[in-house]
Amino acid sequence: xKNTTRSWAEPYKMKMVELLKMTTNAQRKKALKDAGYNTFxxxxxxxxxxxxxxxxxxxMSDRQWAGMMMGDEAxxxxxxxxxxxxxxxxxxxxxxxxxxxxxxxxxNILSQIxxxxxDIIPGNMYFTTTxxxxxxxxxxxxxxxxxxxxDPENEFxxxxxxxxxxxxxxxxxxxxxxxxxxxxxxxxxxxxGQPISMQNLKELRKFTNKHxxxxxxDMTRVAENAYFIQQKENGYSNISVKNIVxxxxxxxxxxxxxxxxDALVNIGGFLTLNDxxxxxxxxxxxxxxxxxxxxxxxxGRDMEAMAIGIGESVxxxxxxxxxxQVIYLGEKMMAHHIPIxxxxxxxxxxxxxxxxxxxxxxxxxxxxxxxxxxxxxSGVRTMERGIVSAGRKSNGENYNPKLELVRxxxxxxxxxxxxxxxxxxxxxxxxDKRSKITGLKMIYEPKYLRFFQARFEKLK
Ligand code: F0G
Numbered sequence: 320x321k322n323t324t325r326s327w328a329e330p331y332k333m334k335m336v337e338l339l340k341m342t343t344n345a346q347r348k349k350a351l352k353d354a355g356y357n358t359f360x361x362x363x364x365x366x367x368x369x370x371x372x373x374x375x376x377x378x379m380s381d382r383q384w385a386g387m388m389m390g391d392e393a394x395x396x397x398x399x400x401x402x403x404x405x406x407x408x409x410x411x412x413x414x415x416x417x418x419x420x421x422x423x424x425x426x427n428i429l430s431q432i433x434x435x436x437x438d439i440i441p442g443n444m445y446f447t448t449t450x451x452x453x454x455x456x457x458x459x460x461x462x463x464x465x466x467x468x469x470d471p472e473n474e475f476x477x478x479x480x481x482x483x484x485x486x487x488x489x490x491x492x493x494x495x496x497x498x499x500x501x502x503x504x505x506x507x508x509x510x511x512g513q514p515i516s517m518q519n520l521k522e523l524r525k526f527t528n529k530h531x532x533x534x535x536x537d538m539t540r541v542a543e544n545a546y547f548i549q550q551k552e553n554g555y556s557n558i559s560v561k562n563i564v565x566x567x568x569x570x571x572x573x574x575x576x577x578x579x580x581d582a583l584v585n586i587g588g589f590l591t592l593n594d595x596x597x598x599x600x601x602x603x604x605x606x607x608x609x610x611x612x613x614x615x616x617x618x619g620r621d622m623e624a625m626a627i628g629i630g631e632s633v634x635x636x637x638x639x640x641x642x643x644q645v646i647y648l649g650e651k652m653m654a655h656h657i658p659i660x661x662x663x664x665x666x667x668x669x670x671x672x673x674x675x676x677x678x679x680x681x682x683x684x685x686x687x688x689x690x691x692x693x694x695x696x697s698g699v700r701t702m703e704r705g706i707v708s709a710g711r712k713s714n715g716e717n718y719n720p721k722l723e724l725v726r727x728x729x730x731x732x733x734x735x736x737x738x739x740x741x742x743x744x745x746x747x748x749x750x751d752k753r754s755k756i757t758g759l760k761m762i763y764e765p766k767y768l769r770f771f772q773a774r775f776e777k778l779k
Contacts, residue, residue, distance in 0.1 A: 327643025355774025367698030375579035376730035390620025420616030422577025425590035442502035478513035506540035512664020543665030583628035651743035667728035683758025697745035
């Protein structure tokens with residue numbers, strides 16, 4: 320195993336920096352109002368430390384940038400496509416590859432080829448775009464994550480696990496034929512970046528085999544999940560993250576990937592499948608939505624950067640520093656008794672807004688209000704992951720999720736430990752004046768994925 324006596328310090332150094340604009344409180348107040356109290360609508364130049372997302376925000380390595388210069392911008396059969404195909408096979412073990420412009424492009428194609436009207440797609444907690452594509456294809460998502468995942472205080476190490484009893488009930492009620500696949504995310508985003516254990520995945524594989532149901536893997540953050548397995552699951556402490564990643568993938572039949580996260584690129588994704596027939600269908604559909612099957616909406620150079628990024632993403636030292644930085648921030652917040660989702664997940668700190676602002680009801684959008692307040696305090700941009708993100712059911716009712724969270728998402732290889740200190744200081748300051756924070760009223764609500772574009776006003 321790698322040296323673990325030193326701290327998680329980064330296994331890289333800086334070669335170039337991007338200068339940031341520092342703002343005043345008055346500037347931020349205006350920017351926030353102009354953005355309708357939605358951090359998605361802020362201009363990035365008005366942000367000091369951007370923790371909106373870990374998606375497409377990573378710093379690429381010198382090798383990836385060198386790879387960009389090796390882009391083969393052919394319409395068909397680009398060299399970079401074949402390199403990416405080889406890397407996906409070697410690192411993840413999946414057979415057939417379809418590049419897409421990002422994760423949701425892959426979700427769209429997958430949902431269209433696999434889901435029929437009236438189908439049910441059980442999954443370990445919903446993700447916004449994933450569920451929407453399932454619904455648009457005529458399916459219905461059913462949550463089969465263990466109950467512990469909905470409890471921010473519960474310290475169970477594998478809160479991404481599936482409750483097989485919940486799955487069994489769904490099969491008994493509807494029949495296995497109604498279930499085109501079980502949708503399994505590694506490092507469950509909406510639960511706080513919580514991992515699924517290898518043991519649970521193996522049991523799920525056995526169970527689904529019995530019923531002839533496929534497993535499709537949302538592998539957006541699979542390396543982070545693998546790291547937690549290495550750190551916490553019996554029998555894995557001497558196995559490399561790279562090998563754990565491959566084992567995880569081996570229990571599933573295909574995957575959608577947003578390479579903008581784990582794979583360290585600013586744009587890109589793919590759909591990968593082991594079944595030739597399904598692959599043929601997907602390969603046919605990709606030309607409708609994304610582009611030819613050897614580029615899928617990406618430039619050759621983007622595929623090259625992705626191929627190189629995938630290799631870097633499964634390096635033990637990289638992932639230890641990545642998650643180490645997240646844990647560093649989380650521990651600082653916990654030391655100040657800020658209520659966060661425990662255990663600390665892989666890609667960010669999720670603050671429990673219900674506990675932080677107990678005087679606000681969920682229809683006053685506590686997480687949205689808290690994200691706005693953090694920005695106002697320090698220019699740190701975070702994201703709501705609560706009732707606004709959850710959206711509405713087809714009958715128009717709000718989903719009212721149990722988790723009402725603000726996500727402090729850490730981009731990969733971008734910020735320093737001193738930045739983490741500034742973020743923690745701001746969270747502490749806002750926590751100390753929490754009783755004065757008021758709620759919000761939604762004044763504009765778009766039809767799909769409302770959290771991206773909704774606008775709010777401050778309640779008095
Ligand atoms: N699946 C998961 C688990 C994700 O976190 C995301 C994106 C997607 C699929 C969709 O991928 O954005 O490339 O189309 N999550 C981003 C986030 C947006 O901020 O968590 P995409």
